[in-house]
Amino acid sequence: MESYKKLLLENKAWVKEKMDLRPDFFLRLKDEQTPEFLWIGCSDSRVPAEDITGTEPGELFVHRNVANLVVHTDLNLLSVLQYAVEALKVKHIIVCGHYGCGGVKNALSHKSLGLINKWLRNIKDVYRIHKAELDNMPDMDARYRRLIELNVEEQVKNLSETSIVQYAWFKEQRPCLHGWVYDLHSGYLKELTMIKPGEMPDDIYRFEF
Ligand code: CO
Numbered sequence: 001m002e003s004y005k006k007l008l009l010e011n012k013a014w015v016k017e018k019m020d021l022r023p024d025f026f027l028r029l030k031d032e033q034t035p036e037f038l039w040i041g042c043s044d045s046r047v048p049a050e051d052i053t054g055t056e057p058g059e060l061f062v063h064r065n066v067a068n069l070v071v072h073t074d075l076n077l078l079s080v081l082q083y084a085v086e087a088l089k090v091k092h093i094i095v096c097g098h099y100g101c102g103g104v105k106n107a108l109s110h111k112s113l114g115l116i117n118k119w120l121r122n123i124k125d126v127y128r129i130h131k132a133e134l135d136n137m138p139d140m141d142a143r144y145r146r147l148i149e150l151n152v153e154e155q156v157k158n159l160s161e162t163s164i165v166q167y168a169w170f171k172e173q174r175p176c177l178h179g180w181v182y183d184l185h186s187g188y189l190k191e192l193t194m195i196k197p198g199e200m201p202d203d204i205y206r207f208e209f
Helices: 003-021 049-053 073-088 102-107 116-129 131-137 140-160 162-174
Strands: 037-044 061-066 091-096 176-182 191-194
Touching: 037 049, 037 073, 061 073, 061 140, 073 091, 091 102, 091 140, 102 116, 102 140, 116 131, 116 140, 131 140, 140 162, 140 176, 140 191
Parallel strands: 037 061, 037 091, 091 176
Antiparallel strands: 176 191
């Protein structure tokens, strides 16, 4: 059997499993979604957002890209963010990185990889901001792990610097911004940072409404 056909078969088994447990499982979901969380994670296949958080369909609004970046000119991310904040009214936004992230690893190197150089450039910028701390870490693996954490923290700050988030803070005192990292080897999530509604970033990024 071709590998992709297994996915379609697994889908049938999944529907049966859900219906056996709860006959209205799909009926319940068809009209609207009211997720409380926006998840911004890495595209890495080893970090399945719903599985690691034990969430069901309808609970997470998900955006994933290489190295879980929040880039202020990325129309895809910004559209997801605006919809999640303004229409779905999510209460929490979680940026989740992971140890062993290939995007961060390549950004730490000097390899030229084509188009993706431009995307990974954003992680090199994170390195530059935290150069003093990172250059002081002689152990390359420790430096790699720390850059993964700092990258998450900078992406959470990037969220706080958007007018979308600041306007929702101003009007409705939400959402709360979280930075987490996932350990592929243990399966555990770790909290790195949290920005509560109204905790403004550096003044130059503050908008008045
Ligand atoms: Co990754």
